[in-house]
Amino acid sequence: MEYGKVLRFHRVKQGLTQNQLADGIISPAYLSKIENDQTVPAFEVLEHLYERLGLDFHDSSYHHPSKEKLKEWYEMIVFKRKEEARKLKEELIQQKDTLNNHHLYIFFELFRIRHLLLENEVEEAYKAWKDIRQHEDTFDEEMEYYFHLSSGLVSYYQEDYENSYSELMEAKNYSTSIKLEGWEESDLYYLLALSASQANNISASIFNAEHALAIYQKQYNLFKSANCHILLGINYGRLKNYGKALENYHLVSKIATQTNNYYQLGVIYHNIGVIESRLGNFEAAISNYKKCLSYRTETASDHEIFETIYCLVFETYKIGELEDCRKWINEGISHLNSSSSDTTTDEIHLKVYTMLIDNDENASEYLESVAIPHFLEKKHHRFVIRYCMIVADLLESERSYKKSTKYLRLAIDLLNKYSNLGGIVL
Template sequence: MEYGKVLRFHRVKQGLTQTQLADGIISPAYLSKIENDQTVPAIEVLELLYERLGLDFQEASYNHPSKEKLKEWYESIVFKRREDAQQLQEELLQQKETLSNHHLYIFFELFRIRHLLLENQVEEAYEVWEDIRQHKDTFDEEMEFYFHLISGILKYYSTNFDESFQELMEAKNYSSSLELEDWEYSDLFYLLALSTSQANHISASVFYADQALEIYQTHYDLAKSADCHIVQGINYSRLKNYAKSLENFHLARKIAIQTEDIVQLRLVHINIGTLESRIENHQSAIKNYEKSLEYNKESDSNFQALDSLTTIHGLIIEYYRLENKEGCLKWLNEGEKILHSFPSKSYELHFAVYKKVINQSENLEQYLEDIIIPYFQEKKEHVYVIRYAMFLADLLENQRMYKKSSTYLRLAIQLLNKHSHLGGILL
């Protein structure tokens, strides 16, 4: 039993200093050594410290409650069984050990973060994470695994994809010394596939998605298999293997129709639309983008709103490339309606650019130079820096501002050389 970690956990949780806990029992310096597992104190000392913290020393020392229900709860969260997850959480909260036992409390809070994300309570999830990480120096290896995995998910939510990948790799390192179940390994591999795909480590994403898919298929998990096919479709599209990309999207679509998963159907058609746009099949891109919007439902989900904004942005691009001003304005209006309820600075700027282009605004070049390109450079969204830099270079060249034009053309070329999979489609 790691008494020191338990003492430190409960002391910090109760807001006590080492001096306050040690007062009249031992010196603060000696308590510090106990908390850091640098010494093993007498049983009598431990009993007094536990008593001051309101803990039962015998119970805390010899009875380690089972984590089976916690793991059952966590599994229901991972597999998005919302009703089961809610019921199990309520049952766990009725057990006093859940919040009073050091080990159970840490696992409960870590799993609760993922439950909050499942319920789209993102801000509260970050608050719980901030609170639990103050106890990090009391974690064992299993706690470290879940902490890094959950941290990776939170980094992904905040679009820090490289940091997400690093956190998930830390979790993977800890997993080697643990006895995880297959579904936990597949979950880890799938999360790694997502983060590496978004961080543009495409080969790594293909590798991890294949590993996850192999486990999901072994266990006949259709929904998770479809998720993997969507990620692989995106990866192969970026690698310009469009046939392989479409093959994966169609497999995902087939499964989603069978399981009636409208979220997956929406994602499949968004991504097929993006692929068709890449190969300049504009009408097919429009058809798929509009099909994806048919799978929207009444929801306050940030993810659905983001998907809708992404789709509408794609539709605006396609109508612009077809020189269809009416189509552009129609979808600009639809996009602005969504922004009223779900503000997004990035899409606000995208839509503002198209409005200026359609209205032939005189300050378009200045707007791109002073606002748009610096914003996406700061966000490290290289695809948009490339896109807007190339567009600005063309505008400046038409005005015979060749020196300035070449500056932005060089910027786009440098980024294309570094991130060749991104492409540089004009607006």
């Protein structure tokens, strides 16, 4: 057993310095060597140090029954069995060893990060991640795997997709030295595919999605297989291989219809709408977005519902159906008023199109000073491109040719770099 790591973990957890723990037992310098596994002290020394920390020196948890319970809890989290996960979490908290034992506590906290994300408590998850990070030098390889996987998930929810993919790749490196079950391996590949897609790394996303799909199919997991097909459809759509994209979406449609999965049906109709829009079939795009909303009203998040409403605003404005556009703007406002999440980004979208419909003379100033800087900061390049093109036209009509050219150039530069943007992922 790695006594040094256990000592350091509990010392830090209890807010003690090395001087305070070592006082009257050994020198602080010698304690430092113990904590860094540079020496093996006598059992009597360890017993005294453990006693001061209120620990049982003879306890071992590497094969403790609670570890199996923790993995059972983690599986519930991965498969999004929310009610079961909540119930088992409370049971685990009641077990003294879960919170007092170094080994069990680390795993509990690492798994809790993902549970908080499942419950959409992103800030709490980030706080838990920061707290556990201070103990990283006490981690074994299995802990490192879950730590980097959790880091990747936290970054994903913070929309830092490049760092998310990097952290998940680090988790994959650790996975080679530990034994993952099949469902964990497929989960890792799917998360890699998801983060790679959002980071615009299309080839890596397709590679990992196909690996995840192969495992899910062997497990006869229809839901997860459908998620992989959705991701493949999005990536092939970005490569403008629309036939391959639609092939994947139609496979999902069959699976989701058989399983009555309205959430997945909402996702595919949204993404078919994206393809139709990119093909210039705007009426077909609008029709698919409306179908999407009919499924999304009870099964999707507030953000996902607004995403589709925004697309209807965009499409109706683009074809000059301004009354319909205003109707969808009002629908968006009503939706945001009932939402409990941060709606700043969505409010900016609706404000832009309201000003455009009303021919508001301050539209170009709002785009320059508020909208474009906001989406640049968020790294939402799709919207930066869109609003740069709009403001360039407005500025040209105002004869501000130099400023118009600046935004047109920014849009072109981003288009060259991110020419395959589009699609909504799970």
